[in-house]
Amino acid sequence: MKDSKSIISHLVQQPSMKKxxxxxxxxxxxxxxxxxFTSMIRFVYTKNDTLFFVLNHPCAKMEFxxxxxxxKSLLKEVHTHFPExxxxxxxxxxxxxxxxxSEEEALIVxxxxxxxxxxxxxxxxxxxxxxxxxxxLFEAIKETIAKNRTC
Numbered sequence: 001m002k003d004s005k006s007i008i009s010h011l012v013q014q015p016s017m018k019k020x021x022x023x024x025x026x027x028x029x030x031x032x033x034x035x036x037f038t039s040m041i042r043f044v045y046t047k048n049d050t051l052f053f054v055l056n057h058p059c060a061k062m063e064f065x066x067x068x069x070x071x072k073s074l075l076k077e078v079h080t081h082f083p084e085x086x087x088x089x090x091x092x093x094x095x096x097x098x099x100x101x102s103e104e105e106a107l108i109v110x111x112x113x114x115x116x117x118x119x120x121x122x123x124x125x126x127x128x129x130x131x132x133x134x135x136x137l138f139e140a141i142k143e144t145i146a147k148n149r150t151c
Contacts, residue, residue, distance in 0.1 A: 013084075022046065022088065024085075026044045029075065033067075040055055040059075040063070041056075041060070042055065042056050046088060049089055049090060049091040051094070053096075054096065054098050056097070060095075061095055064095040065095075071093050072093055075093075119145060121145045123143075123145030125142070
């Protein structure tokens with residue numbers, strides 16, 4: 001009977017799972033990088049034989065420039081130790097900083113925007129207006145204040 005590792009490796013070798021295999025190789029590469037650097041990486045992808053690192057801060061770009069040779073050497077190590085990662089075909093390594101907020105950050109910002117305050121007004125004022133339309137508007141305001149005050 002086959003164990004789970006052999007079943008997963010067999011499934012990953014299918015042509016339809018090529019992207020999944022690339023993601024696993026990216027994860028292996030990121031696991032070899034220093035933790036302080038990987039915390040600044042949003043995601044990694046390949047396009048036209050170039051490995052792109054999408055970073056979340058401009059300081060991370062500077063650190064990436066210092067660690068570019070380390071990343072290239074780690075890519076060679078990944079190819080030698082994990083033959084299934086030969087699918088990457090990376091010739092160049094680039095990085096850029098994105099200005100778009102992630103989905104989690106957008107949810108946090110939208111959740112904090114709904115702030116409700118307790119009604120401070122009491123609605124106890126006299127309507128000294130002689131015009132009937134204005135008097136009815138003031139009475140409607142009083143009712144709204146009273147209704148919001150009880151909530």
